[in-house]
Amino acid sequence: MSDIFNVKDTLSVAGKEHAYYSLPKLTETYEHIKTLPFCMKVVLENLLRNEDGGQSVGKNHIEAVANWDAGAEASKEIAFMPARVVLQDFTGVPSVVDLAAMRDAVVELGGKAEQINPFIPSELVVDHSVQVDAYGREDALDLNEKIEFKRNNERYEFLHWGKQAFENFVVVPPATGIVHQVNLEYLARVVMAADVDGELTAYPDTVFGTDSHTTMINGIGVLGWGVGGIEAEAAMLGQPSSMLIPQVVGFELKGKLTEGVTATDLVLRVVEMLRAHGVVGKFVEFYGEGLHSMPLADRATIANMSPEYGATCGIFPIDQMAIDYLRLSGRDEEQIELVEKYAKAQGLWHDADTPAATYSSKLELDLSSVQPALAGPNLPQQRINLSDMHEKFGETLEKMTKDRKSEVEGKVRFDQEGGEQEQAEHLAAEPNIEVDTSDDNAGYAPANNVFSNVSIDDKQHKLRDGSVVIAAITSCTNTSNPAVMIGAGLVAKKAAAKGLKAKPWVKTSLAPGSKVVTDYLEKTHLMDELEKTGFYLVGYGCTTCIGNSGPLSEEIEKGIEENDLVAAAVLSGNRNFEGRIHSHVKASYLASPPLVVAYALAGTVDIDLTTHPLGQDQDGNDVFLKDIWPTSEEINELIANNIDADMFRKNYGEVFDGSAAWNAISSADSQLYPWDEGSTYIKNPPFFDGMTMEPEGIPDIEGARILGLFGDSITTDHISPAGxxxxxxxxxxxxxxxxxxxxxxxxxxxxxxxxxxxxxGTFANIRIKNTMMGGKEGGYTYYFKDDSATLQDGEEMPIYNAAMKYKEDKRPLVVLGGSEYGSGSSRDWAAKGTILLGVKAVLTSSFERIHRSNLVGMGVLPLTFKDGQNAETYKLDGSEVLSITGLDNGESKTATVTATRADGSAETFEVNVGLQTPKEREYVRHGGVLHYVLRQLAAESKEAG
Structure with missing residues (x-):
């Protein structure tokens, strides 16, 4: 590493000298650094340490951050290099597949298989595969694990191979925890200490993750965020990631939460505020005196939901709370000393004397104003005060049932609106509609009379609009927080003492993000209490939060379908998008774990829990939420007396061991993966087929056909569906x-x-519209056999089939799009599928930033029309033959497009070439970042002999 500013210094920790790149020394030249936000200081150190003469990071990049203009729009590009990569199994498996394929390719090029290894620590946690098939029984955990292993044996066998084949790569086995909670409780270093060019060097722990909620680690002062698979693979292989210098929104926290208010209530308020403010593409940094009383677990909950409020990250500084958490979670004392000394030496430590930072904009929140709340029915920012839930569900129901015949005929509220018996009988006469004319509503007035009779354990029950059919204590967002988990256990204990339990139609589940949670629940005897109310342990993984809620009983599903009921779910997760939690659930509400238990007891969301009883005790007395809600003193006493560092050390001392089922999986003990030609899950990708040591460069594109002509806002899900x-x-x-x-x-x-x-599956989304096809939806296009074909001559077929025909014709392909092309999820297969179809360039009005970067990473040339222009400007209908010239091997900032029609007439126009750095030009010349790295490593191997 170079040191062009001469700022290298040393730090002594436990008798060891650590080199580091001193921000205070750089501040002597650039005084503005003193008022940089914490997160921008971390970015600045990253650039300073990775300066390479401008190939990726130059002096100008460092100066741009050192002189950061808080009010400037994000437009300047820099290259960021994370210290680590974390992966979950859904996104991690394809990344490891690519690494395995690269090993085959480097051997073909004359290199050695062991050259392909992650350059930085890369840690995969298997958490996305477990589903809630079994629940409400003592053996649910074992049953779900058996089913999980049966479903995923091929994938797990592959990961078994990977963990022994690659250095710098570890796998946390299934049934251990959720990636973000494991990262928080164990994997995160906060400050790294590693050998850099033969010198022990300290630097901030920063992380890329192949999951959007990677931001949870921001709660402990680690800068990181979610990225797509290509970007993660590039980082694993030592390549920097292109990013814009962001704006930073300062969020000041004041005061304290009041009695009975949870971290979940707080984060839902934060999401609501930041969504309204607008923080997409920005960093959010939390500061203020409210931090002094905010536990680390609460910070992690807020940071976790950064994707829900739209920010790139939601960062908290390093302070005494962070140090206390590291000690509680059993981190090594030498590591804790390093974190504290480094943070203080670098001006990254936060306390009462920390100078005020400059922010692009500011918000503030008095924590004492936060009220108990839920969010729903289908967006995390739809916050509802607990006391308003009954009224708000009524409004939701009206919108969701406006087309339902029974609702059109008339909605009856017997207790509150004086409904007439005749109305009820009239509704009952409608086919397939049953109406409750009795007065047995357990202390609350249902939104209407419509219900379905369902038989559960030989008893008849009425399933209504608002009936809670799923109640899930799930997600690292909340299960990482002892206060809300202990709180849920105490609610269950007090409810059980009064004879209450979850209603029979509620599918209950408890899926913690680590085994530490079950340890302290068992130590406090609260696990037994949760089981008494219906919440049995079902697994250690994401489960319901990502839609792995498993099936509802056939009787419940039939009851919902019979009258098109608006069934509800209440979960302690972070997302509740329509259809995400379960296909039969129309209204999903995010809530704290204690409220999840409460709604399971009530059996409905169509209720005001602040005024209506949850049920009756053994003596027939009403039981209200306030009767079973624990005090902060009760919760804090149990935490203080039952959670300690030994608990974390015990569980994480065995974190890589796995269960008997995991260890029973056999895999090859080899450097090269033995691909199974019969597998439909794991396959050697053709990215490197026919690859030589010589890069193809960026030649002009001649005689190309348009594979698809798309409009505005084509998302990565349109390009590469996940469903x-x-x-x-x-x-x-x-x-x-x-x-x-x-x-x-x-x-x-x-x-x-x-x-x-x-x-x-690329461009196979059933809702995508190729404008060549008129108004037809779906992944179709026209194949044109020769240059004289008009649009009417085209042969209609699936886009994949047409691409294969063009491949036989040796025709290069181009895709045309409108504005915001590639928006949405940073899905790597949207770029991988594009190149594998034979597409050489994508020409649009504008790109979503990450998708443009992914295209470059796969060797696809991103081009944009000049401002105000698009395909319609030149009356392109998709039948034209395109030539793209003047590329000058990627050095030119513009190119010339000639679009020739069947009659020989042509349109010629200039477009912008979207390669923004020298490194990006190199990537495309080589056919992508993976090809670039392969050739570098193969060349090094040959030079070494």
Whole structure:
């Protein structure tokens, strides 16, 4: 590493000298650094340490951050290099597939397989595969684990191979925890100490994760965020990531939370405020005197939901609370000393004397104003005060049932609105509609009379609009927080003492993010109490939070369908998008774990829990939420007496061991992966087929056909869907040809380790519109056999089929799009599938930043029309033959497009070439970042002999 500013210094920790790049020394030249936000100081150190003469990081980049203009729009590009990468299994498996394929390729090029290893620590946690199949029983955990291993054996065998084959790569096995909670409780270093060019060097722990909620680690002062798979792979292989210097929104916290208010209530308020403010693409930094009383676990909850408020990250500084948490979670004392000394030496320590930072904009929140709340029915920012829940659900119901015949005929509220018996009888006469005319509503007035009779354990029950059919204590967002987990246990204990338990129609589940949680719940005897109310342990993983809620009983699903009921879910997760939690649940509400228990007891969201009883005790007395809600003193006493560092050390001392089922998996003990040609989950991708040591460069594109012509706001889900596979689609037919039954198709998301499925699924979203096809939806296009073909001459077929025909014709392909092309999730397969279809360039009005970067990472040339222009400007209909010239091997900032029609007439226009740095030009010349790295490593191997 170079030191062009001469700021290198040393720090002594436990008798060891650590080199570091001193920000205070740099401040002597750039005084503005004193008022930089904490997060921008971390970015500045990253650039300072990785300066390489301008190939990726130059003096100008460092100066741009040192002189950061808080009010400037994000437009200057810099290169950021994370210290670590964390992965979950859904996104991690395809990344490891690529590394395995690179090993084969480097050997073909004359290198050695062991050259392909992550350059930085890369840690994968298997947490996305477990589903809630069994619940409400003591053996639910064991049953769900068995089913999980049966479903995922191929993928787990592959990961088993990977963990022994790669250095700098570890796998936390299934049934251990959730990636972000494991990261917080164990993996995060906060300050790294590693050998850099033969010198022990200290630097901030920063992290990229292949999951959007990677931001949870911001709660302990570690800067990091979620990225797509290509960006993560590039980082693993030592390549910097391109990013814009962001704006930073300062969020000042004042005061304290009041009695009975939880961290979940707080984060829902924060989400609401920041959504209204607008923080997309920005960093959010929390500061203020409110931090002094805010536990680390509460900070992690707020940081976790950064994607929900739209920010790149939601960072907290390093302070005494962070040090206390490191000690509580069993971190090594030498590591804790390093964190504290380094943070103080670098001006990264926060206390009462910390100078005020400059921010792009500011918000403030008095914590004492936060009230108990939920969020829903389908967005995290739809916050509802607990006391307003009954009224707000009524409004939701009216919107959701406006087309339902029974609602059109008239809605009856017997207790509150004086409904007439005749109205009820009239509604009951409608086909398939049953109406309750009795007065047995357990202390609350249901929104209407519509219900379905369901039989559960030989007893009849009435399923209504608002009935809670899923109540899940789930997600690292909340299960990482002892206060809300102990609180849930105490609510269950007090409810059980009064004879209350979850209603029979509620599917209950408890899925902690680490085994530490079950340890302290068992130590406090609260696990037994949760089980008494219906909440049994179902697994250690994401479960309901990501939609792995498992099936509802056939009787419940039938009851919902019978009258098109608006069934509800209440979960302690971070997302509740429509259809995400369960296909039969229309209204999903985010809530704290104690409230999840409360709504399971009530059995409905159509209730005001502040004024109406949850049920009756053994003597017939009403039991209200206030009767069973624990005090802060009760919760804090149990935490203080039952959670200690030994608990963390015990569990994380065995974190990589795994269960008997995991250890029973056999895998090859080899440097190269033995690909199974019969596998439909894991396949050697063709990215490196025919690769030589010489890069192709960026030649002009001649005689290209337009594979698709798309409008504005084409998302990465349009380009590479994650959902169900249509049996009549190219991907569906591929699976059937290989003996896979339709019931076993699974989803595109689960088959990301198989390029044949994913390439066939590219542009296969059933809602995508190729404007060549008029108004037709779906992944179709026209294939044109020769240059004289008009639009009317085109042969309609799936986009994949047309791409393969053009491949036979040796025709290069181009995709045309409108503005915001590639918006949404940073899905790597949206770029991988594009290159595998034979697309050389994508020409749009504008790109979403991450997708443009992903295209570059896969060797696809991003081009944009001049301002105010698009395909319509030149009356392009998709039948034209395109030539793109003047690329000058990527050095030119513009290129010339000639679009020739069937009659020989042509349009010629200039476009912008979207390669923004020398490194990006190198990537595309080589065919992508992976090819670039491969050639570098193969060349080094040859030079070494």
């Amino acid at each position: 169900n596979i249509d049996p009549d689609s190219p991907a569906g037919k591929y699976l059937q040809e290989r003996g896979v039954m339709e019931a076993d198709f699974n989803s595109y998301g689960s088959r990301r380790g198989n390029d044949a499925v994913m390439t066939r």
